[in-house]
Amino acid sequence: MKTKIAQTRWKQVLRAIDEIAGKDQLAFITTQRVSRQSGISDGVLFRHFSTKEVMLATWVETRGDQLRLLLDAMPAGRSGLIYLLQQLFQQKVLLNFLCCQPMDTPYLRQLLDSYRLQFNRVIQTRIELMSSTPIGVTSDVLIDHLMQSIYRAWNPDNPERDWQKEHLMNQLPWEKNEIKDNTFPSQDIMQRLALNDSGFVFDPVNGKSFTANETGIYALRFLQHSSDSEALLVAIARDFEVSQSDAARDITEFSSQLRKFLQ
Amino acid sequence: MNQASDKKITIAVTGMNAKPDNPGPGLAVARCLRLAHGDQVRIIGLGYDVLDAGLYLDDICDAAYLLPYPSAGEQQLMERMDYIQQQESIDVLIPCLDAELLSFSRLHHEFEHLGIRMLIPDVSQLRDRNKDRLGELARNAGIRYPETKNITSANFFYRCHDDNWSYPMVVKGIFYDATIVHNADEGAEAFRNIAASWGYPVLVQRYVEGHEVNLTAIGDGKGELLGAVMMRKQAVTDKGKAWSCVTIEDQRLESDALKLVQALQWAGPLEVEMLKESDGQYLLIEINPRFPAWIYLAAEAGSNLPAGLVDLIMNKQSLFEPPKTGMMMIRYAQETVIDLSTFEAMAMHGRYIADVNRENGQELNYE
Known part of the structure; x- marks a missing residue:
């Protein structure tokens, strides 16, 4: 059982690691950094934690258990997901836990990944049980869409994260046939792609190549000139004579595949 | 004669x-x-x-x-x-x-x-990019690097979990050879083979998932990076050597290579090998102090680095043109x-x- 002093020290350390994770610097964490951030000297730190790994493992388990409790408290259905998103954005420490770059030490990374995987699985199951998801779009695609949106709303380097966050606290990313501008990779990524009418696509930054069908090439060419996803939706529906809901579904799936290829 | x-x-x-x-x-x-x-x-x-x-x-x-x-x-x-x-x-x-x-x-x-x-690096520059010192160089340059450890006994692989090491991991020689091992017996065998070929120390390195991106260039000895050409491996041999690769343009790779060249004040050819993880993060794997075996791809892509090196050494005007991206190399075997x-x-x-x-x-x- 921890003494009161030990509990205080532990909370200081926890907060320090949260702040470092919030700046996406967990991969570079050192005990000196934790010491500086928490205001606790190295010597005192090591009286409470035998190694840096023990300190980080305890942080992972503490925040992981907190996340699990949040999931347990989540109501069913769409409102449950919205509740979860609101709680995540209010409890920034959990958002940092979900989104930050992991540590390099494999067993710590595995421990962190296990909590994140569990989170994904629970949310995916909830999505599968929802009645209001887009028709024909798999839960794999939707969970990926949701996690990408959460990441963008957290990412300290994203200038639009406030907008993303505000949107996610009220609406799921795939709702109302809306394809948001953040669905696709950024325009500078799209513009760098070399496209050919044959369907061959090459990314000169990561060296990957892939093929796209006629609709895919159409969408890629469009997105090289405009990031207006609404306009793309309307254009595809018009030029390929499909309904807007079908176009929205296909665009969501296409964007998910693009994000995997174009990192 | x-x-x-x-x-x-x-x-x-x-x-x-x-x-x-x-x-x-x-x-x-x-x-x-x-x-x-x-x-x-x-x-x-x-x-x-x-x-x-x-x-x-x-x-x-x-x-x-x-x-x-x-x-x-x-x-x-x-x-x-x-x-x-x-x-x-x-x-x-x-x-x-x-x-x-x-x-x-x-x-x-x-x-x-x-x-x-x-035009080659001096002894201290060679030493500073040795595999057993690369972690320190990477840290000083602000570049991530997989944890690496010197080992002198195959027993390490049978008790590695006590030191918080797990499988898979990579066993490396100080100059050449890198083998991914999945259990203690494989590790011990790799250790013996590498020690027999290249001596000690033998290194173990944390295994990281990702794809390799490489850069070759010339350091001018004053912190400048000349004629950089980058590629991504598309197919590798059993020894992990590229037999097919494509030129790319990766600013992050280039800026990390520049950091290393500046930190070392590197003189001569080099190859920087980095691993790009699925989340887009980069880790330094190795710095080779010479041109790579895929250097001909660089020449055909428009940046003939060996010719440029000779011009530099002979105090001639050396022009390093930006290379074309999307140029693909496929290696084949031919007999003489x-x-x-x-x-x-x-x-x-x-x-x-x-x-x-x-x-x-x-x-x-x-x-």
């Missing part, structure tokens, strides 16, 4: 082994020089083994010599180079193998006295056939002169 023309620059290139699954860079470097200069330069191939195929390719090397292995010591190397210099009047030497660079670097001034010029007199010349005398040996071959009768 001196070359016929005094006007041609004579460039010696090492690393002429050309095993299909793991060729040395020398032959590719020589091809780059031929691409730039045709027969307006004289190329001397230098190898360590009579079966180094590049030594016998007449369209690439005008003459070829065997060198003593680095383990024979620097005195033997110096004596051999002195002899070769008397025959060939080499202007520039481009070393292409990691294991020889320390000796060449130590003998830099002696070579200069012979008239042989090089030599007659017994050619092999005899190399085995017995350690030299092969393309034109002279054709004449000598006619005089010998092995029937």
Whole structure:
């Protein structure tokens, strides 16, 4: 059982690691950094934690258990997901836990990944049980869409994260046939792609190549000139004579595949 | 024997082994020089083994010599180079193998006295990018690096979990070889093989998932990175060597390479190998202190680095054009056939002169 002093020290350390994770610097964490951030000297730190790994493992388990409790408290259905998103954005420490770059030490990374995987699985199951998801779009695609949106709303380097966050606290990313501008990779990524009418696509930054069908090439060419996803939706529906809901579904799936290829 | 023309620059290139699954860079470097200069330069191939195929390719090397292995010591190397210099009047030497660079670097001034010029890193620069010190260099340059540890016993693999190491992991030699091992027995076997080939220390490194992106360039010795060409491996051999790759343009890779060159004040060719993880993060894997075996791709992509290096060394204007992206290399194996007199010349005398040996071959009768 921890003494009161030990509990205080532990909370200081926890907060320090949260702040470092919030700046996406967990991969570079050192005990000196934790010491500086928490205001606790190295010597005192090591009286409470035998190694840096023990300190980080305890942080992972503490925040992981907190996340699990949040999931347990989540109501069913769409409102449950919205509740979860609101709680995540209010409890920034959990958002940092979900989104930050992991540590390099494999067993710590595995421990962190296990909590994140569990989170994904629970949310995916909830999505599968929802009645209001887009028709024909798999839960794999939707969970990926949701996690990408959460990441963008957290990412300290994203200038639009406030907008993303505000949107996610009220609406799921795939709702109302809306394809948001953040669905696709950024325009500078799209513009760098070399496209050919044959369907061959090459990314000169990561060296990957892939093929796209006629609709895919159409969408890629469009997105090289405009990031207006609404306009793309309307254009595809018009030029390929499909309904807007079908176009929205296909665009969501296409964007998910693009994000995997174009990192 | 001196070359016929005094006007041609004579460039010696090492690393002429050309095993299909793991060729040395020398032959590719020589091809780059031929691409730039045709027969307006004289190329001397230098190898360590009579079966180094590049030594016998007449369209690439005008003459070829065997060198003593680095383990024979620097005195033997110096004596051999002195002899070769008397025959060939080499202007520039481009070393292409990691294991020889320390000796060449130590003998830099002696070579200069012979008239042989090089642009290579000094001893401290070579030491600072050694695999057992790379972590420190990476940290100082603000670049991520997988945790690496020196080991001196195969027992490590049977108790690695006590040290918070788990499988898979990568076992590496100080110069060459890297093997991914999945259990203690594999680890122990890899340790023994690498120690037998390259000695100690043997290194273990955390295994990281991702794809490899490589950059080659020349450091000018003042912190500048010249002529950078980047590629992504598309297909690798069993030894992890690229047999297909494509040129890319990756600003993050280039800026990390520049950080390293600045930190080291690197002089000469280099290859930076980085791993790009699925989340887009980069880790430094290795810095090789010479051109890579895929260097010919760089030349065909428009940035002929070996030719640029020679111009730099000879104080000529050297232009490094930005390379084309999307240029793809696919390596294939080809045979060269030599007659017994050619092999005899190399085995017995350690030299092969393309034109002279054709004449000598006619005089010998092995029937």
